[in-house]
Amino acid sequence: MALDRGLIDWVAEALAADGSVTHRRMMGGATLYLDGIIFAIVGGDGSLWFKSDAESDAAYDAADCARFTHERGDGTVASMNYRRAPEDCYDDGEALRNWALLGVAAGRRARVKRKKKNV
Structure with missing residues (x-):
């Protein structure tokens, strides 16, 4: 499928x-x-998915935003800390901004993974 540049x-x-x-x-x-x-x-x-964390999960839960899940190669299902954007994000710029800023805040709180140095 083609990347939805209009959504971006x-x-x-x-x-x-x-x-x-x-x-x-x-x-x-x-x-x-x-x-x-x-x-x-x-x-x-x-589809649009916003970064989430323990602090923002309550807002996403209240709006019934599903968690991002994917099937692994071994058939098990894994989830990531992303939640589906509420439907109003696709046609209401202010709603989109508010939800996106929750994702930005979660991104700022996320622990940065650093590559291990070879010694």
Whole structure:
């Protein structure tokens, strides 16, 4: 499936006052960053997923936003700390901005994984 560049542009427009949105292609979709902070995934199917954590989960639960899951090679299902964007994000720029900023906040709180140095 093709990457939904229109959705990426929509997110960038909604967050223009907050910083610069960039993206990197990933497995048919893209990861989205606001000034270098990862905050969302755009799926190859045009779905939008915001980064979440223990602090933001209650808001996503209240809006009935599903967790991001994927099937591993061994057939087990794994989840990641991303939640599906509420439907109003696709046509309401202010709602999109509010939810995206929850994802940005979770991205800022996330522990950065550092590569181990070979000694």
